Amino acid sequence: MADSAFLDWPFFEPRHADWAREVEAWAARHAEALIDHHDADASTLRLTRAMGEAGLLRAAVPEDGRLDVRSLCIARDILARHAGLADFAFAMAGLGTGSITLFGDAALKARYLPAVRRGASLAAFALSEPEAGSDVAALATTATRDGNGHWRISGTKTWISNGGIAGHYVVFARSGEAPGARGLSAFVVPADAPGLSVEARIEVTAPHPLATLRFDDVRVPDSHRLGAPGDGFKVAMATLDVFRATVGAAALGFARRALDLTVERAENRHLFGGPLFEQQQSQVAIADSATEVEAAALLVYRAAWLKDSGRPRISREASMAKLYATEAAQRAADRAVQIHGGLGVTRGHKAEELYREVRALRVYEGASEVQRIVIARAERALAGEGSRTPQA
Numbered sequence: 468m469a470d471s472a473f474l475d476w477p478f479f480e481p482r483h484a485d486w487a488r489e490v491e492a493w494a495a496r497h498a499e500a501l502i503d504h505h506d507a508d509a510s511t512l513r514l515t516r517a518m519g520e521a522g523l524l525r526a527a528v529p530e531d532g533r534l535d536v537r538s539l540c541i542a543r544d545i546l547a548r549h550a551g552l553a554d555f556a557f558a559m560a561g562l563g564t565g566s567i568t569l570f571g572d573a574a575l576k577a578r579y580l581p582a583v584r585r586g587a588s589l590a591a592f593a594l595s596e597p598e599a600g601s602d603v604a605a606l607a608t609t610a611t612r613d614g615n616g617h618w619r620i621s622g623t624k625t626w627i628s629n630g631g632i633a634g635h636y637v638v639f640a641r642s643g644e645a646p647g648a649r650g651l652s653a654f655v656v657p658a659d660a661p662g663l664s665v666e667a668r669i670e671v672t673a674p675h676p677l678a679t680l681r682f683d684d685v686r687v688p689d690s691h692r693l694g695a696p697g698d699g700f701k702v703a704m705a706t707l708d709v710f711r712a713t714v715g716a717a718a719l720g721f722a723r724r725a726l727d728l729t730v731e732r733a734e735n736r737h738l739f740g741g742p743l744f745e746q747q748q749s750q751v752a753i754a755d756s757a758t759e760v761e762a763a764a765l766l767v768y769r770a771a772w773l774k775d776s777g778r779p780r781i782s783r784e785a786s787m788a789k790l791y792a793t794e795a796a797q798r799a800a801d802r803a804v805q806i807h808g809g810l811g812v813t814r815g816h817k818a819e820e821l822y823r824e825v826r827a828l829r830v831y832e833g834a835s836e837v838q839r840i841v842i843a844r845a846e847r848a849l850a851g852e853g854s855r856t857p858q859a
Contacts, residue, residue, distance in 0.1 A: 473764050478772040479537060486526070486538050490545045493521050498549035507552065507674040508632050512589065514556040519586015527561030528584040532568055532576075534561070534709050536771040540716035544767075547720025551824035554717045555675055558710070559629050563590025565706040566637045566653060570693040575655060579635055588634035593624040593656075593680060594703055600626070601837040603639070603703060604648040608682060610640035618642075618654065618692070620685040623666065626831070630678025631665045634658050637693070637706075638682070644697035651699030655691045662686070673823040704782075707832060711785040712770040714832050715792035719763050721825045722796040725803040726756045728818050732806050743806065752806060756799040763792035783845035790838035793828040800825045 471491075474484045497517055502510045518524050526538040539561060547554040564583050567575055582588035599605035608622025620640050627636070635657050642652035656663060662685040669677040694702050730753055733744040743749050770784040803818040804811035811818040829835050 473768065476768065478768045483537055483541060487541050487545065490523060490542050493518070493523060494545055494549040494553065498546060498553040502550055502552050504674070508676050510552055511556050511629070511676050512632060514553050515560060515589055516586040518557060519584060523557065524560050524584050524586060527557060528564050528568065528580050530584070534565065534568060536709055536712060536774040537768065539710070539713045540767055540771045543713045543716040544720040544723070547717040548724045551673060551721070551820070552675065554720065555628070558713060558717065560590055561713070562592045562706070562710050563629060563633065563637060565709055566592070566693050566702050567655060569705055570653070570702050571655070574690065579655060582634065589629045589632055591627055591629040591633035591636045592706070593627050593636040593638045595626045596623060597625050601833055603651070603700060606639060606641055606651060608638070608640040610642045610652055610654065613686065616689050618687050618689065620654065620656065620682045620687060622682050623679060624682070625679040626669065627678050627680055629676050630680055631668060632676050636680070639699045639703055642696050642699070648700040649697055652696050653693040653699040653702040654687050655693065656685060656687055660685050660687065672826060673820070708780055708782060708785060709774065711832055712767055712774070712781070712788045714828055715763065715767040715770070715788035718792040718796035718825065718828050719760065719767055721821055722756065722760050722763060722792070722799040724817070725796070725799040725821050726753070726760055728803045729753055729756060729806050749806060752802040756802055759795035759799060763795045766791050782841055786833070786838040786841040789833065790835050790842070793825070794835060796825045797829060
């Protein structure tokens with residue numbers, strides 16, 4: 468198995484190496500083979516079904532309700548190295564059910580989780596809005612009680628992954644218990660609920676299923692609420708606290724593939740009478756990417772290990788992992804494109820594909836600028852607690 472030396476680090480248990488071999492074997496055979504780059508919807512459905520049938524989605528949708536973040540990160544690291552859409556399909560199975568796994572009652576779990584685990588249904592996480600992405604407190608979608616044991620949801624959600632092909636959506640709306648973030652609630656909304664429609668499909672640089680959703684007085688029973696009224700922000704942050712580090716893991720997988728391509732090109736391409744590798748700038752590019760891959764892996768798997776070890780919140784560590792890994796992956800992809808010259812910007816070449824795939828990771832689930840705010844605020848809090856020694 469490629470890129471397996473990190474599994475010897477003390478962050479892992481023997482079962483993680485077994486899991487990595489299982490994912491690698493499946494990915495090597497199926498990840499790229501199941502993708503039609505002209506049909507992201509069908510490819511995502513096909514990949515999800517195949518991963519479900521192979522049992523890989525048990526890590527994203529665990530039967531025992533315990534999300535092992537190291538296993539999630541290992542899977543995304545490996546899948547992204549093979550194919551970005553395979554990573555996307557796996558990640559959305561987890562993100563779109565994570566709130567149910569963490570906060571749903573037995574009935575909700577029984578209704579929605581098994582089908583996703585089998586790959587028979589897709590899941591989605593509907594948080595972002597046209598005027599509210601990273602600033603969750605600015606959500607405008609409303610949820611109002613109708614006095615008959617139900618809520619009515621109205622508003623617009625956008626940039627929703629799996630939008631239009633998911634079987635259910637975890638939707639966050641303003642229920643009004645308090646101002647700002649304290650007045651939000653979370654609901655599970657079936658895709659066939661009357662009043663729920665796909666307003667538009669969104670085309671992006673690296674094709675993925677994305678949509679804008681419209682909620683027109685969508686009626687949802689109170690039994691589909693996750694947590695108590697007003698707990699929506701807590702539900703969202705707890706879910707993202709698990710999955711944010713896994714975005715860094717996906718970036719790590721892309722960076723590993725970019726590094727492989729850079730080394731291969733440097734060895735096989737000849738320039739001025741010798742291999743491109745003999746040019747000092749090629750060695751600098753390889754050294755920088757290799758070092759950044761190792762640093763990103765340490766940050767990603769440290770965050771995952773901390774969460775799995777029982778740390779209640781890893782916002783600081785997960786933000787560091789996502790920030791560094793995604794920015795480093797973009798640099799590694801850029802180096803791969805540069806060393807390939809014209810091929811690197813040719814549609815259909817893997818270096819060009821990686822460059823497009825990596826870019827979105829620096830934006831979704833909290834842009835790099837937002838991660839810096841989270842980290843800086845955490846450092847200020849640590850300093851206030853006396854956990855940081857001021858420097859003269």
